Amino acid sequence: MDEHQCCCCGGTEKTTQRSDEEKRKLLNRLKRIEGQVRGLQAMIERDAYCYDILTQSAAVNAAMNAFNKEILARHIEGCVARDIRAGKDEVIEELVTILQKLMK
Template sequence: MEEMKCIHAKKERSEEEFKDLIHRLNRIEGQVRGIKRMVEDEAYCPDILIQVSAVNSALNSFSKVLLGNHIRTCVADDIRNGQEETIDELVTLLQKLMK
């Protein structure tokens, strides 16, 4: 199996990582649908905002897991293979995430 690099547009994930990420996204999707229903049902604004905050927290958690996996796999592998440009890519990514 050919090793996937950070500079590529795709990454092969382990079955465990894939299932975890999809599970998290499915939960987030359900939460967003719940918020939509709340709006449709004319729920009280603070109740909706609390659910929006929960979705934001879930998305942040998803991002942290994905970033951690990226650093442990792609970034570490690329650095071991002498691909120093991956560090610049990571710095750019972190700058975008911290806007």
């Protein structure tokens, strides 16, 4: 992974540079998830059957999990690996913290 695709400190704020193509794909994925959530809202408004709502909710969860897995993989392969090689072991605690949040 190229350095420009990893988290880079700008003072106290970290950022991750992504290609236009990567941003487009991630944003499209989030827009599809947003559409699924709006579908859930519409189902509630029209008093849809609970099973159908739960099925749609499970699809939203699966879509978010897939999104998180993609971001996490890029983070580990790029940012975390780079920081560990640079001796910045604090990134390990950061990784543990985010994994705990994702596994709730």
